[in-house]
Amino acid sequence: MTEGEAAPAAVVEQGSRNLLVRVLAALVLAPLAIAIAIAYADGWLWLGFVTLAAIGLYVEWLTIVGARTPRVMAAGIAMLLGIAVWLGIGRIGATYVIAALGVVIAALLSPHRRGWTTLGGCYAFAALIASIVVRLDQVWGFTALMFVLLIVWVTDIGGYFAGRGIGGPKLWPRVSPKKTWAGAIGGFGASLVVAVGFAAFGVGKTGPLLLLGAVLSIASQLGDLFESAVKRRFDVKDSSHIIPGHGGLLDRLDGFVAAVVVAAIFGVLRGGADGVGGGLVVW
Numbered sequence: 221m222t223e224g225e226a227a228p229a230a231v232v233e234q235g236s237r238n239l240l241v242r243v244l245a246a247l248v249l250a251p252l253a254i255a256i257a258i259a260y261a262d263g264w265l266w267l268g269f270v271t272l273a274a275i276g277l278y279v280e281w282l283t284i285v286g287a288r289t290p291r292v293m294a295a296g297i298a299m300l301l302g303i304a305v306w307l308g309i310g311r312i313g314a315t316y317v318i319a320a321l322g323v324v325i326a327a328l329l330s331p332h333r334r335g336w337t338t339l340g341g342c343y344a345f346a347a348l349i350a351s352i353v354v355r356l357d358q359v360w361g362f363t364a365l366m367f368v369l370l371i372v373w374v375t376d377i378g379g380y381f382a383g384r385g386i387g388g389p390k391l392w393p394r395v396s397p398k399k400t401w402a403g404a405i406g407g408f409g410a411s412l413v414v415a416v417g418f419a420a421f422g423v424g425k426t427g428p429l430l431l432l433g434a435v436l437s438i439a440s441q442l443g444d445l446f447e448s449a450v451k452r453r454f455d456v457k458d459s460s461h462i463i464p465g466h467g468g469l470l471d472r473l474d475g476f477v478a479a480v481v482v483a484a485i486f487g488v489l490r491g492g493a494d495g496v497g498g499g500l501v502v503w
Contacts, residue, residue, distance in 0.1 A: 264308060266352070266355055267307060267308050270304075271304040271348060273351075273469060273473065274300050274344045274345070274347050274348035274351075275297050275300055275344070276469040277344045278293075278296045278297065278340060278343075279293060280460050280470045281340035281343060281459075281470065282296075282337065284450060284451060284459055284470070285333055285336040285337070285450070285454055286332075286333060287332065287333045289330070289331065291329045292329050295322065295325045296322060296341055299318055299321065299325070299326070299341075299345070302318045303315045303318050303319060303349065306318060307353075312356075313493075315349055316349075319341075322341055322345060323341040323342055326338070326341045346477070347477040347480070350480045350481040350483070350484035353484050353488070353493070353496045354368065354483055354484050354487060354496050356494070356496065356497070357494070357495055357497030357498050360495075360497035360500070360501055360502060361496075361497035363423060363497065363501055364497035364500040367414070367432075367433075367483075368436060368476070368480050370414045371411045371433050371436045371440065372440045372475045374407070374410040374411055375411050375437045375440045375441060376440070376444075377407075378406045378408075378409060378411070379404060379406055379407030380403065382402050382406020383398070383399065383402055383406065384403075386400070387400060388402045391403070391404050391445075394452070396445060404441055408437050408441075410437075411434065411437035412430055412433055412437075415429040415430045416429075416430065423501050423502075424502055429501070432486070432501075435486075439481075440475035441475065443474045443478025443479065444478075447459075447470055447474035448474075458471055486500060487500035
C-alpha cells in the first residue's frame, strides 16, 4: 500500500474514533442529567449540580474572552455560590439583588474587556437562576424541566442528523460553517414531536405546547449560534476540553441556557415566581 493510500484509511479510522467518543459521552451525560433531576427531593442535589455547571460556564466564558483573572473569577464564583444559598432557602427575590451586585463587582475588578465580563456574569447568573426556578414547583417542576431538556436534546439531535443527511445551504456560514437550514428545520420539527408527546400524555393542550416547543427550539438554536459567534469573535474553537468529544460546558449547554431562560420568563409570567413549572406546561 502506498503512502497516499494509507492516509485516507487513517482519516476514516480517526473519524470513527471521534464519533465513538461523542456517542459514549452523550450516552453518559444524558442519563446523568435525568438521574440527577429524578433524584431531586429537597432541592439541594439539583441545586448543587446546576451551581457547579454555572461556575464552569462562567470560568469558560472568561477564558474565551480573555478576561480570566483570579479576582474576577473569585468575585463571580462567590456571587454564584451566594445565589445558590439564597435559592436553596427559598429567597428568590434576594437572588436578583445578589446577581446584580455580582455582575457589577466582577466588571469593576476586571482590568479590561469589562463589557464581555459583565455579559459573562449575566449569562452564568441567568443560567443558574432559571434552571432552579423552573424546577422549584413541587407539582410540575420536574415535568417542566424534562420538557425543556427534551426540547433542547431533540433539537440538537434532529438538527445533527438532518444537517448531515440532507445538507444544503448553510444557516450562517460566517459564524457556524457546519450548520445548515435543513438541520435547523429538522431540529425544529423534532421539537414539535416532543410537544405532541407531552400533550398525548395529558400534560397540557396540544396547541399551546406546540407553540411553546417551537419557541424553545428556536431559542435553543439561537443560543447555540450566539455561543458560536462569541467563540468566532475571539478565534476559539472549543470553550474547553472538559467533555471528551464535545468540547466544554458552554459548547454543550449553550442551547439549554437560552431555552431554560426563555422558559423561566414565560413560566413566571403565567404562574408567578412560585409556580413557574405549572405556568410553563399547564394549560
